[in-house]
Amino acid sequence: MPLDIPKEETQSFSEIHGIAGLSKPDSPALGKELLGKEFHELAGKWRSETRILSSVSAKIFNPHYQRIIGMGRPALPFIFAELRDRGGFWYWALECICGENPAAESETLPDAKRVWLEYARRHGYL
Numbered sequence: 185m186p187l188d189i190p191k192e193e194t195q196s197f198s199e200i201h202g203i204a205g206l207s208k209p210d211s212p213a214l215g216k217e218l219l220g221k222e223f224h225e226l227a228g229k230w231r232s233e234t235r236i237l238s239s240v241s242a243k244i245f246n247p248h249y250q251r252i253i254g255m256g257r258p259a260l261p262f263i264f265a266e267l268r269d270r271g272g273f274w275y276w277a278l279e280c281i282c283g284e285n286p287a288a289e290s291e292t293l294p295d296a297k298r299v300w301l302e303y304a305r306r307h308g309y310l
Contacts, residue, residue, distance in 0.1 A: 219255065223262040226252050231272065244276040253277050264304035267297060275300065 230248035237243055244250075252259055260281060267274045275296055279285040286303045287296035304310040 216258075219258055220262055223252060223255065223259055227262075227266055227272075240273065240276075243273050249277065253280050256281060260304070260309045264301065264309045268301055268304075268310065271297070 226248045230243075230246050230252070233248065234243045234246050252263070260278075263274050263277060263281075266272060267278075275285075275287065278300055282303075287299035290296035290299055301310065
């Protein structure tokens with residue numbers, strides 16, 4: 185008896201994300217484009233769902249934020265650009281992905297932002 189697999193589970197990544205028909209799906213440029221698209225979708229959902237929350241735990245354990253962390257180092261340029269341009273509590277994600285916290289001694293969020301953006305420039309993410 186064949187399995188009845190829902191259509192969405194049989195669609196390709198490109199079809200699911202509305203980019204079917206693009207050439208060379210394994211090219212680095214397209215990979216970065218797809219990653220950027222996914223990052224911005226997740227970041228938008230995260231911001232929308234956590235905008236009014238005061239709990240840092242609720243913000244960092246949001247499933248969209250956790251998926252961004254799961255993207256790993258390739259997401260860093262997008263996270264740093266988002267931090268630079270829009271702000272937001274990206275510090276936990278940055279520490280999880282980078283494995284270090286150059287802003288550990290910062291006493292204010294603006295100082296932590298400045299230190300992380302310096303780190304991004306030194307390491308070629310911005």
